[in-house]
Amino acid sequence: MIFYKMLLAAIQVLAGALFLVIAFFIKHPEIIDAINRLPHKDYLDSVVQWIVEQLTAWQFEYSIVVNIGLVLVALGLFSVIVAGGLWFKSSKMRIFSLLVFGSLALYSLYQLIIDFSTLQAVVLAVDVYIIYYFWRVLPRHIEH
Numbered sequence: 001m002i003f004y005k006m007l008l009a010a011i012q013v014l015a016g017a018l019f020l021v022i023a024f025f026i027k028h029p030e031i032i033d034a035i036n037r038l039p040h041k042d043y044l045d046s047v048v049q050w051i052v053e054q055l056t057a058w059q060f061e062y063s064i065v066v067n068i069g070l071v072l073v074a075l076g077l078f079s080v081i082v083a084g085g086l087w088f089k090s091s092k093m094r095i096f097s098l099l100v101f102g103s104l105a106l107y108s109l110y111q112l113i114i115d116f117s118t119l120q121a122v123v124l125a126v127d128v129y130i131i132y133y134f135w136r137v138l139p140r141h142i143e144h
Contacts, residue, residue: 005079009076010076016069016074019072020066022048023065023066026065101130101131
């Protein structure tokens with residue numbers, strides 16, 4: 001569980017950082033034009049240019065992309081905190097995680113009631129499973 005949380009945290013932080021970089025390029029498209037004028041472009045320049053072109057073609061707003069990036073970074077940092085709490089067998093971190101995931105499950109249930117979708121039902125099921133794990137399974141590992 002600890003390795004999973006740390007791996008998930010790394011992926012979330014990297015994805016969030018990518019969204020923040022993309023938001024920067026959406027806000028400053030003149031930099032993309034400057035990159036296009038460079039005589040030697042590398043692979044990363046081409047990838048960033050393609051991603052920014054796709055997001056601007058889909059007309060994502062700067063604020064939405066920034067918010068997605070910040071949420072992903074925050075979730076990654078939360079995953080690091082949870083993994084650290086699990087590593088040190090902290091019962092306080094278990095309670096904190098139960099509160100956070102319980103709040104997320106309530107929000108998912110609210111969204112499911114307002115507008116049902118299969119994806120939201122899956123998200124709610126995952127939240128409920130995580131709550132079950134932190135509530136029933138994890139105490140056996142923390143106490144020993």
